[in-house]
Amino acid sequence: MPVNLFAPVAAQLLPVAGVSLGIAQAGIKYAGRKDLLVIKLDEGATVAGVFTTNRFCAAPVTLAKEFLAAGKGIRALVVNTGNANAGTGEQGLAAARDTCTALARLLGCAPEQVLPYSTGVIMEPLPLDKIVAGLPQAIANLKADNWFDAAHAIMTTDIVAKAVCKQVQIGGKTVTVTGIAKGSGMIHPNMATMLGYIATDAAIAQPLLQQMVSEAANKSFNCITVDGDTSTNDALMLIASGKSSVTIDAANRTALQAVITEVATVLAQAIVRDGEGATKFITLKIEGGRDEAECKKIGYAIAHSPLVKTAFFASDPNLGRILAAIGYAGVADLDVEKLKLYLDEVLVAENGGRAASYREEDGQRVMQQSDITIRVVLNRGAANATLWTCDFSYDYVKINASYRS
Numbered sequence: 001m002p003v004n005l006f007a008p009v010a011a012q013l014l015p016v017a018g019v020s021l022g023i024a025q026a027g028i029k030y031a032g033r034k035d036l037l038v039i040k041l042d043e044g045a046t047v048a049g050v051f052t053t054n055r056f057c058a059a060p061v062t063l064a065k066e067f068l069a070a071g072k073g074i075r076a077l078v079v080n081t082g083n084a085n086a087g088t089g090e091q092g093l094a095a096a097r098d099t100c101t102a103l104a105r106l107l108g109c110a111p112e113q114v115l116p117y118s119t120g121v122i123m124e125p126l127p128l129d130k131i132v133a134g135l136p137q138a139i140a141n142l143k144a145d146n147w148f149d150a151a152h153a154i155m156t157t158d159i160v161a162k163a164v165c166k167q168v169q170i171g172g173k174t175v176t177v178t179g180i181a182k183g184s185g186m187i188h189p190n191m192a193t194m195l196g197y198i199a200t201d202a203a204i205a206q207p208l209l210q211q212m213v214s215e216a217a218n219k220s221f222n223c224i225t226v227d228g229d230t231s232t233n234d235a236l237m238l239i240a241s242g243k244s245s246v247t248i249d250a251a252n253r254t255a256l257q258a259v260i261t262e263v264a265t266v267l268a269q270a271i272v273r274d275g276e277g278a279t280k281f282i283t284l285k286i287e288g289g290r291d292e293a294e295c296k297k298i299g300y301a302i303a304h305s306p307l308v309k310t311a312f313f314a315s316d317p318n319l320g321r322i323l324a325a326i327g328y329a330g331v332a333d334l335d336v337e338k339l340k341l342y343l344d345e346v347l348v349a350e351n352g353g354r355a356a357s358y359r360e361e362d363g364q365r366v367m368q369q370s371d372i373t374i375r376v377v378l379n380r381g382a383a384n385a386t387l388w389t390c391d392f393s394y395d396y397v398k399i400n401a402s403y404r405s
Contacts, residue, residue, distance in 0.1 A: 001159070003281040003370050003390065005273035008163040010148035014176050016199040018042040018241030022141035023153040026134030028127055029082030029120060034153035036131060038103065038138040039077040039197060045241045047074040047115070048210040050217045052234035058086035059096040059126075060116040061233060067100075067112045071206075075113040077237065078103050079195060080120075080131055081156050081182075084233050087123035095126040102132045106139055117195055119156055119182065119233050151180040154195055158182055162270040168259045173246050175202045175256060179263045181236075183271035194221060194271055196236040198263055202256060203242035208249065212257055213238035220264035223296075223387045225303045226275040236264070272388045277395030280312045281371050284387040288378040294331050295385035298376060301329035303389035312372065313391040317363030319348050326376060335380065342375040343367070 024036040041047070049068065051061050068074070078099060085092045100114040107114075118126065141149075151161035165178040183194030204212070217236050238260065240248075248256050273281050284303055289295035302308055305325040311318045322341060326334070341349040346362045349355055366372060 001279075002274040003278050005160050005270055007160050008148060008151060012165055013145075013147035013151075013163050013178055014165045014167070015144035015147070016176055016178050016239075016241055017144070017201045017243035018045055019199045019239060020142040020144050021146040021150040022138040022143065023146065023149045024134040024137035024141065026080070026130045026137075028080055028130050034149065035081045036134045036138050037077075037079040037150050037153040038135065038142065039079075039150070039239075040107065040139075040142055041075050041077075041239060042241060042243065043073070043075065045074065045239055046204055046206040046209050047077075047237060047239050048206060048213045049235055049237040050214055054234075056087060058084055058118060058122075058233040059088055059092035060085055060118045061235060062093065063096045063100065064115040064117065064235065067115055070112050072110060072112045074115055075109040076103055076107055077115045077117065077197070078131075078135075079117040079154055080126075081118075081154055082120040083118060083124055083126050084120045084122045085118040085126040086233055088125060092126060095128045098128055099126075099131055103135055106135055115237070117233070117235055119154070119195055147178055147180060150197075151182075154180065154182040156182060157276055158274055160270070160274050162267050162274070164263050164266045166259050166263055168255050170202075170246050170248075170252065170255055173244065175200060175244055175246050175259075177256070177259050177263050179267055181267035181271060183274075194234055194236070194268075196221065196264070196267055197239070198237070198260060198267075199239040199241065200256065200260065201241050201244040201246075203244070203247040204240035205249075208253065209238055209240050212253065212260060215257060216261040216264040219261050220268040223385075224268045224272050225300060225387065225389050226272060226278070269388055272390050275390040275396075277393040277398070278390035279370070279393050280391040282312060282389050282391070283371075283373045284389065285373060285375045285384070286378065286387075287375065287384045288380060289383040289385070290381035291383045292385050295378070295383050296387065298326055298329040298331060298378070299385055299387040301325040302374060302376075303387055306392060309389075309392035312367065313393045315364065315367040317343075317360060317367050319343065319363060322374065323349060334378070338379040340377040340379070342373075342377070344369075344373050
């Protein structure tokens with residue numbers, strides 16, 4: 001079950017003027033399941049995004065990046081679950097283009113103004129006929145207050161839908177930010193197996209919007225890992241409809257940037273809390289490094305260790321595994337005598353070994369919690385990094401062993 005994660009409340013997901021969402025049951029993988037989403041944008045909206053760095057990126061990622069670069073003004077996004085359209089070669093790219101063409105025809109815009117997204121099984125042909133047949137249903141369902149259903153329509157192995165809304169006052173006026181995401185497994189930067197869509201009614205020029213989504217991603221979705229596998233299909237999109245009377249520029253971006261980053265962080269943490277088979281949510285705070293890169297290197301070494309993750313599942317304070325992971329992280333000149341390791345408030349290790357004050361029962365107490373913080377103080381600089389991960393349980397193996405069935 002998800003770790004201290006609760007389903008979103010539909011009434012709390014406020015509409016964003018200029019953005020409407022429609023869902024359909026297209027039967028892409030399962031009958032009777034919401035699996036197709038159309039996000040329609042009023043003319044004048046700007047869109048920016050960050051995508052997976054996996055070299056085997058999916059056809060819709062390739063096409064979305066191409067269409068964004070064309071700069072013709074995005075009018076719609078289309079998302080399907082049940083099939084990733086990755087590892088599908090030219091056939092997959094053609095299917096992604098045909099999806100955009102079909103939706104563009106229905107909406108009266110150019111195919112290059114439609115961005116496609118897919119998630120699901122890799123290396124299977126996209127069932128284009130089912131998607132095209134479902135598009136009219138999704139368009140008929142278009143509503144501004146459809147964020148709740150949209151969050152459910154993009155789920156794959158997720159147990160809980162992920163959605164959040166925040167508002168901020170800028171110049172005495174209210175700006176709304178609403179976002180949804182999906183993801184549960186195959187989670188690791190850059191980025192993770194996730195799709196995320198965040199919209200605001202502020203007016204933001206596309207170059208600045210790109211800076212803002214990149215900054216938000218680096219502090220949220222690029223700080224999570226479930227299993228260390230980087231997906232072929234990741235995308236985080238930021239939409240600015242421009243329908244409010246608030247214009248954001250480099251001089252006044254700070255407040256809205258903070259809210260967008262907060263929304264992205266809530267969604268990113270929700271993905272880890274809903275990690276496949278997760279029973280523990282683990283915050284990794286790496287402090288006192290020479291730079292952020294080495295802090296993240298050490299953090300990910302701990303987060304990716306199967307030995308560490310399984311120990312946390314078992315609530316077994318076999319904490320030498322954490323020291324081992326720190327040691328092989330690749331920081332060649334790390335002085336382990338200066339390092340301190342904490343489990344929540346409990347000092348576990350210092351001076352190169354077990355802390356004199358450490359007691360097994362203290363470690364056991366913390367390990368039994370569902371939310372745990374691992375804090376590593378390197379004492380070699382002023383840089384810090386915070387990452388989020390989860391444990392490995394029997395259910396992770398079960399879910400991924402039978403993913404295609």
